[in-house]
Amino acid sequence: MTLLIQGGHVIDPGRVNGVADVLINNGTIAAVGPNLAVPSGATVIPAAGRLVVPGFVDLHVHFREPGFEYKETIQSGTDAAVAGGFTSVCAMPNTNPVNDNQAVTEFMLERAKAAGTARLYPIGAITKRSEGKELAEIGDLRRAGCVAISDDGKPVMNSLVMRRAMEYARAFDVPVVDHCEDLHLSEGGCMNEGVISTELGLPGIPSAAEDVMVARNVSLAELTGARLHLAHISTAGSVRMVREAKARGLKVTAEACPHHFTLTEEVTRGYNTHAKMNPPLRTSLDVQAIKEGLRDGTIDVIATDHAPHATQEKQQEFTEAPFGIVGLETALPLTLALVEEGVLTLESAVDKLSTAPAKAFSLNAGTLAVGAPADVAIVDANREWHVDPSRFRSKSRNTPFAGWKVKGRVTTTIVSGRVVYELDRPGQQA
Numbered sequence: 001m002t003l004l005i006q007g008g009h010v011i012d013p014g015r016v017n018g019v020a021d022v023l024i025n026n027g028t029i030a031a032v033g034p035n036l037a038v039p040s041g042a043t044v045i046p047a048a049g050r051l052v053v054p055g056f057v058d059l060h061v062h063f064r065e066p067g068f069e070y071k072e073t074i075q076s077g078t079d080a081a082v083a084g085g086f087t088s089v090c091a092m093p094n095t096n097p098v099n100d101n102q103a104v105t106e107f108m109l110e111r112a113k114a115a116g117t118a119r120l121y122p123i124g125a126i127t128k129r130s131e132g133k134e135l136a137e138i139g140d141l142r143r144a145g146c147v148a149i150s151d152d153g154k155p156v157m158n159s160l161v162m163r164r165a166m167e168y169a170r171a172f173d174v175p176v177v178d179h180c181e182d183l184h185l186s187e188g189g190c191m192n193e194g195v196i197s198t199e200l201g202l203p204g205i206p207s208a209a210e211d212v213m214v215a216r217n218v219s220l221a222e223l224t225g226a227r228l229h230l231a232h233i234s235t236a237g238s239v240r241m242v243r244e245a246k247a248r249g250l251k252v253t254a255e256a257c258p259h260h261f262t263l264t265e266e267v268t269r270g271y272n273t274h275a276k277m278n279p280p281l282r283t284s285l286d287v288q289a290i291k292e293g294l295r296d297g298t299i300d301v302i303a304t305d306h307a308p309h310a311t312q313e314k315q316q317e318f319t320e321a322p323f324g325i326v327g328l329e330t331a332l333p334l335t336l337a338l339v340e341e342g343v344l345t346l347e348s349a350v351d352k353l354s355t356a357p358a359k360a361f362s363l364n365a366g367t368l369a370v371g372a373p374a375d376v377a378i379v380d381a382n383r384e385w386h387v388d389p390s391r392f393r394s395k396s397r398n399t400p401f402a403g404w405k406v407k408g409r410v411t412t413t414i415v416s417g418r419v420v421y422e423l424d425r426p427g428q429q430a
């Protein structure tokens with residue numbers, strides 16, 4: 001099967017940035033260059049006026065299978081992924097049962113294979129049942145196909161347990177992903193602690209709950225030599241500490257989520273539970289710091305923390321509703337807004353969605369180099385559209401961006417040389 005993507009603006013971060021064709025043969029990239037000859041029998045995808053980029057890589061999603069299939073399945077989650085341009089996704093282990101053993105990892109990989117769209121990379125638990133006590137069999141998880149370990153959502157509070165986890169992780173060369181939250185400081189909180197939480201009468205989560213754990217984890221990474229990846233950082237303090245850790249040469253990477261660089265705690269005012277996520281939306285000073293961190297390279301990766309929850313779960317009082325929002329189908333336009341704003345160049349935006357995440361977890365993705373897997377997103381960067389959650393591929397609709405007019409849309413997604421999502425082809429606008 002041969003595909004020729006013709007005449008698009010190809011951005012392969014650090015390698016190509018200009019008009020070119022991309023030739024795909026047998027599931028891999030065969031050539032990239034201007035005016036390639038059309039091989040006989042090739043399918044041509046015209047892409048003039050569109051961006052042609054390595055398929056996006058999301059280091060942080062929650063697909064709810066096994067255990068909470070009413071929120072999301074691996075099928076619906078990977079469908080949502082490719083609709084958002086993501087060709088590889090890393091799935092957190094807070095399923096039921098928790099992905100703390102090979103059997104669960106293998107089950108997830110089988111489901112993803114059957115779903116047949118995005119590539120799924122499971123993240124194994126750090127501790128058994130993510131209870132923070134006894135380490136999971138990290139070597140077994142690695143061998144079964146886990147690409148990182150994390151107790152996301154139930155952060156490891158015991159620093160000695162975390163130290164041992166990092167020592168094992170280092171031995172297996174697997175990154176440790178931490179959701180930085182001191183559970184004692186955050187206990188009972190449901191939004192950012194500050195003037196607004198006081199006004200609304202809602203219990204707060206101070207930014208220090210995140211900062212103290214970032215400090216601890218950076219120290220432990222220094223002690224153990226482990227690769228540390230900081231999930232969804234949301235505070236100015238986190239950005240400052242990551243910047244300093246990098247300057248000292250530590251193996252630390254960090255991700256930020258579109259909601260944390262797009263929204264502030266102000267949107268909590270309506271008690272809209274779609275503004276409730278963990279970590280919470282912060283202040284405009286924090287948002288500025290996140291943007292500066294993205295701009296100067298302190299924050300390597302944009303990840304969604306796609307966290308689907310059912311409508312009836314979100315239709316509760318603010319204090320009762322679960323934390324989390326979906327993100328796969330809105331990440332691209334929210335990231336392109338940073339380009340419009342001058343925070344990122346187009347190339348660095350693509351880097352943070354594709355190349356940098358692949359590198360952070362050593363995934364064979366994030367590039368259009370000859371011989372690489374043919375995972376490609378074709379994007380109409382100027383297409384304006386309204387976010388309509390009822391049209392999401394995801395099973396869940398919990399987004400604070402419903403009704404937003406946004407710009408930038410994925411029109412075609414290719415995995416392994418196969419078109420797995422197509423909104424329309426140029427010249428035939430839907």
Ligand SMILES: NC(=O)N[C@@H](CC(=O)O)C(=O)O
Pocket residue numbers: 062094152153154179276277278279305307308323324325
């Ligand atoms: N981010 C969230 O608000 N929720 C996540 C858990 C997590 O990422 O900590 C979930 O699984 O729902």
Ligand SMILES: [Zn+2]
Pocket residue numbers: 152153179231232278279
């Ligand atoms: Zn988390």
Ligand SMILES: [Zn+2]
Pocket residue numbers: 060061062092152153305307
């Ligand atoms: Zn998460």
